[in-house]
Amino acid sequence: MRLQAQGVQLAYDQHVIARDLTLTIPDSKVSVLIGPNGSGKSTALRALARLLPPSKGSVILDGKSIHDTSTKEVARQLAILPQVLVTPESISVEDLVWFGRHPHRTSLKVPSPADKEAVEWAMTVTSTVELRHQHVDQLSGGQRQRVWIALCLAQGTDLILLDEPTTYLDVAYQLEVLDLLHQLNQEQGKTVAMVLHDFNMAAEYADHVFVMKSGTLVTEGSPEDVFTADIIRTVFGVESKVVPHPVSGKPMCIPLRAGLRTQTPTALANC
Amino acid sequence: MSTAIVAQHVRRITTAQRYPRAVVGSLGVLAVVLSFYSLSVGATDVSMHDVLNAVTGNTSDQAAQIVVDFQLPRVLLAWLVGTALAVSGGVMQGVIRNPLAAPDVVGVTKGAGFAGMLLLLAIPGVPVLAVVPAAFVGGLLAAGLVYLLAYRRGATPVRIALVGVAVSAAFEAGIRFLLVRNPLDVSAALIWLTGSLFGRSMSSVYEILPWVVVLVPLVLIWARKLDVLGLGDDLAAGLGEPVERTRRLLLLFAVALASSAVAVSGTIGFIGLIAPHMARRIFGGRHLASLPSAALFGVLLMLFADMIGRGLAPPLEIPAGLVTAVIGGPYFLYLLVKTGK
Numbered sequence A: 001m002r003l004q005a006q007g008v009q010l011a012y013d014q015h016v017i018a019r020d021l022t023l024t025i026p027d028s029k030v031s032v033l034i035g036p037n038g039s040g041k042s043t044a045l046r047a048l049a050r051l052l053p054p055s056k057g058s059v060i061l062d063g064k065s066i067h068d069t070s071t072k073e074v075a076r077q078l079a080i081l082p083q084v085l086v087t088p089e090s091i092s093v094e095d096l097v098w099f100g101r102h103p104h105r106t107s108l109k110v111p112s113p114a115d116k117e118a119v120e121w122a123m124t125v126t127s128t129v130e131l132r133h134q135h136v137d138q139l140s141g142g143q144r145q146r147v148w149i150a151l152c153l154a155q156g157t158d159l160i161l162l163d164e165p166t167t168y169l170d171v172a173y174q175l176e177v178l179d180l181l182h183q184l185n186q187e188q189g190k191t192v193a194m195v196l197h198d199f200n201m202a203a204e205y206a207d208h209v210f211v212m213k214s215g216t217l218v219t220e221g222s223p224e225d226v227f228t229a230d231i232i233r234t235v236f237g238v239e240s241k242v243v244p245h246p247v248s249g250k251p252m253c254i255p256l257r258a259g260l261r262t263q264t265p266t267a268l269a270n271c
Numbered sequence B: 001m002s003t004a005i006v007a008q009h010v011r012r013i014t015t016a017q018r019y020p021r022a023v024v025g026s027l028g029v030l031a032v033v034l035s036f037y038s039l040s041v042g043a044t045d046v047s048m049h050d051v052l053n054a055v056t057g058n059t060s061d062q063a064a065q066i067v068v069d070f071q072l073p074r075v076l077l078a079w080l081v082g083t084a085l086a087v088s089g090g091v092m093q094g095v096i097r098n099p100l101a102a103p104d105v106v107g108v109t110k111g112a113g114f115a116g117m118l119l120l121l122a123i124p125g126v127p128v129l130a131v132v133p134a135a136f137v138g139g140l141l142a143a144g145l146v147y148l149l150a151y152r153r154g155a156t157p158v159r160i161a162l163v164g165v166a167v168s169a170a171f172e173a174g175i176r177f178l179l180v181r182n183p184l185d186v187s188a189a190l191i192w193l194t195g196s197l198f199g200r201s202m203s204s205v206y207e208i209l210p211w212v213v214v215l216v217p218l219v220l221i222w223a224r225k226l227d228v229l230g231l232g233d234d235l236a237a238g239l240g241e242p243v244e245r246t247r248r249l250l251l252l253f254a255v256a257l258a259s260s261a262v263a264v265s266g267t268i269g270f271i272g273l274i275a276p277h278m279a280r281r282i283f284g285g286r287h288l289a290s291l292p293s294a295a296l297f298g299v300l301l302m303l304f305a306d307m308i309g310r311g312l313a314p315p316l317e318i319p320a321g322l323v324t325a326v327i328g329g330p331y332f333l334y335l336l337v338k339t340g341k
Helices: A041-048 A071-075 A093-104 A113-125 A141-154 A171-188 A199-205 A229-236 A265-269 B003-009 B020-040 B048-055 B062-096 B108-122 B128-150 B157-181 B186-193 B202-221 B223-229 B233-238 B243-265 B271-283 B287-311 B320-340
Strands: A003-012 A015-025 A030-034 A056-061 A078-081 A159-163 A191-195 A208-213 A216-221 A240-244 A251-255
Touching: A003 A041, A015 A041, A015 A056, A015 A216, A030 A041, A030 A171, A030 A199, A041 A159, A041 A191, A041 A208, A071 A078, A071 A093, A078 A141, A078 B233, A093 A113, A093 A141, A093 B223, A113 A141, A113 A171, A141 A159, A141 A171, A159 A171, A171 A191, A171 A199, A199 A251, A208 A229, A216 A229, A229 A240, B020 B048, B020 B062, B020 B271, B020 B287, B048 B062, B062 B202, B062 B223, B062 B243, B062 B271, B062 B287, B108 B128, B108 B157, B108 B186, B108 B243, B128 B157, B128 B202, B128 B243, B157 B186, B202 B223, B202 B243, B202 B287, B223 B233, B223 B243, B223 B287, B233 B243, B271 B287, B271 B320, B287 B320
Parallel strands: A030 A191, A030 A208, A078 A159, A159 A191
Antiparallel strands: A003 A015, A003 A056, A208 A216, A240 A251
16 A cells, blocks of 8 residues: 555644554555545645654655655645646636646756646646637536546646535535546545545445544445445534445445434433 | 537637747837937937947947946936836736735835844945845844734735835835935935936946846746745645745745846836736736746836936936835725726
8 A cells, every 4th residue: 555644643743633543545446535524634644645744653655654745746746636726817727737736846947847747637637628718717617627536647646635626516516526536546546635625425336435523533344345334423512324335236325314313412422 | 508608608728828929029029219319319219220239339429328327328228227127026926816915015125124224324336246145134124023923823915014114114214214314415315216217327237137137047047936836825735845845945935137237227116016916917827928928028118218217307307216106006906996896
């Protein structure tokens, strides 16, 4: 396994988010980190991407501590798409995707054929080729997210980390983005690790799920293993019924409103 | 909404954005033409013919003397100061990610002016070459102070701008205090207060030249790093850029450029704000295209301001800094209103 966090403690200033967190991202699989707000899932992802140095423990990439490796070297092995993205003013799709080549280029060198190839390939697999001369700020939410993913792909890494890539997107765009990531995993063998909010989306697309709560890893495994009514109750404080998806057969969690619950709300609050 | 309607509104990349060289080239030609015209404007008007002869060294008459001794240094300084201020502002706007960032806004101009003036007053007869380093120290001090006061787990754009205004005001007060305590002659006072190219000689040109010649190419080499910083700290780091280190180095270059300009021409305002903003409107966040055109906008603005100052009511001199303030003030307000929305 190429990427793992070993007993890391994660903190912003003095505010500790996670203590002694250990997780291993399975290679060539789609993994999803899930958990309620404040569970530390985004923080964990940032640590895995070298954006947040752990105050204890270490993140290991290819057997080496990620913080002992230069940021440029890491960027050649691992791409990260943060949750908050800043679109530069009036930039074209193609120019934005070119940023993905940054870790491979030096200041004075002109782009190499390999750079051009990587950019073309990234735009092709994300179906953004025909958008190349358009302004990024004029695209639909789904198109824009595909362009950002193209940027990550142009980095040419096998590991791709994404922080809530579907948040704020309409359901059609959510599927557009997740289908693309699924396809990248299937056809290119990319390792995808992402933070998602929606457990049904996670169940549908993930090979491996990390369930987090209050900075600790509650459980991990296949969607079938982790999405049970018990775990949903423990982690999200929600009473639910888990049924197989009528088409895919993956687990589906259906939250239950007050009148349908077997337990009282006070019992829920205590769990 | 149907796709047909959407398609009508699709804005493609403009011609100017596709051909940055053509834009930079035209601006350059314009600046050269204006420079030659500027050589002929002054207390004594000189014919264009004499100007050309004087510049090529073909004549030794009195008109040529005026051109070479009085006008040429001013025009050369307009190029150097305009470039230094504009590139400095362009870098700051890119690094701080704030359209309102500029050497005057973040306190560098006043800090550099204060330090330069302090040196001149404290050590009379100090070699002029020492003024730039002194101004640099002052500019750095002001910028450092702003950064320190604005820093809270990273320094946000808004905090930097706000603290910058306060620090600027403090240094401005310092400059005024020094002027009151040590009455200088009128031209020197004008230079430190409003900024001017009045009475500058070739020695001023040599003072600022090395800074511009070294730092501007250095910044251009790093243009793509500036672009990457514009993507936000997390993505920039994800793309392999050591964000904090790159940011500090680029700011250092920007402070040095602005300080060298202040050392020779005083605190000329707004050029570092307006010129890069105009370039940004054409090229967006692509600094390899926007910085050279910002520099040329800066040159044009300086030439224009200096010419108006000289030509409006000769032999009276209106300081260039006053002219840029007249143009820049409303533009700054317009920016404030637009950014505030």
